[in-house]
């Protein structure tokens with residue numbers, strides 16, 4: 156397959172390595188807006204540098220991966236879909252879901268496959284947790300908890316442009332709980348606090364947040380996030396059911412110390428960063444996209460899925476600001 160890759164920063168370079176090692180990829184073509192980056196990445200991974208996105212999309216690709224900065228996603232998605240190239244796009248679909256306009260209709264009209272990047276859907280422990288629920292082993296869900304605690308805050312400039320903790324970080328939790336339950340969130344109630352560096356408050360953001368979600372079947376979701384968890388990168392998905400409970404992320408790398416005497420779990424070392432915790436999930440995700448691009452399966456995470464996670468983030472952002480529960484129907488525009 157001839158695969159294109161747009162954006163060669165932190166995550167793009169990781170995808171470049173994955174794609175260059177994949178047996179199904181005969182040629183990898185890469186481009187980046189920053190001068191010299193495509194040439195350097197191409198030299199590292201045996202890829203072909205291309206000077207522009209237009210040139211890349213016109214080069215007869217079997218699929219394209221968009222891994223550029225968030226504000227570019229919408230225009231690049233439109234261009235890739237218009238060119239009829241099967242597309243993988245990193246989350247989020249758009250910086251602002253209110254400006255997505257007719258993109259979903261354009262995707263449906265063109266019949267072009269689009270997969271949005273939410274790697275937790277491919278993590279073996281997350282997959283096993285969902286499988287236990289789907290097999291009926293847990294009975295009915297009382298509560299689903301999703302946790303993402305970053306070891307250290309991103310730079311102040313990143314925070315200022317991130318859209319806030321719900322759009323930037325918790326969006327992974329929102330997608331994970333929708334995907335695991337197969338249900339839709341109807342209402343949220345969010346809160347947050349700032350006890351760390353001042354640049355979070357300066358940006359109108361919080362460094363720690365929590366959100367209560369109500370699903371359409373009555374399940375309760377509890378989402379917990381912070382930018383200050385120096386013990387390590389803590390990501391867990393816990394499904395508590397009437398007949399059983401299961402957790403993903405409860406491994407020896409869990410950055411949590413038991414206070415119980417004689418308990419030596421987790422044994423460590425703690426997960427340090429999302430790249431090491433989810434390396435395998437990222438690889439499976441890209442492998443899955445290659446099957447989507449070659450028509451062997453449908454997209455496991457559609458543009459509609461990607462946007463729904465964004466609507467939950469919008470509702471939580473509004474709930475935090477207005478200090479009240481917010482219904483999803485009140486943030487999502489009428490069809």
Ligand SMILES: NC(=O)c1ccc[n+]([C@@H]2O[C@H](COP(=O)([O-])OP(=O)(O)OC[C@H]3O[C@@H](n4cnc5c(N)ncnc54)[C@H](O)[C@@H]3O)[C@@H](O)[C@H]2O)c1
Pocket residue numbers: 161162163164165166167186187188189192208222223224225227245246247272273274429
């Ligand atoms: N799925 C995940 O877990 C995950 C993890 C990290 C990042 N992301 C997403 O991936 C995207 C990239 O994040 P990152 O951390 O790699 O950012 P980054 O800033 O490290 O890299 C972005 C790259 O895109 C390039 N770029 C910007 N505009 C471009 C354009 N118009 N055409 C071509 N290249 C362009 C930049 O020059 C840069 O090299 C973001 O949208 C982010 O939300 C997803």
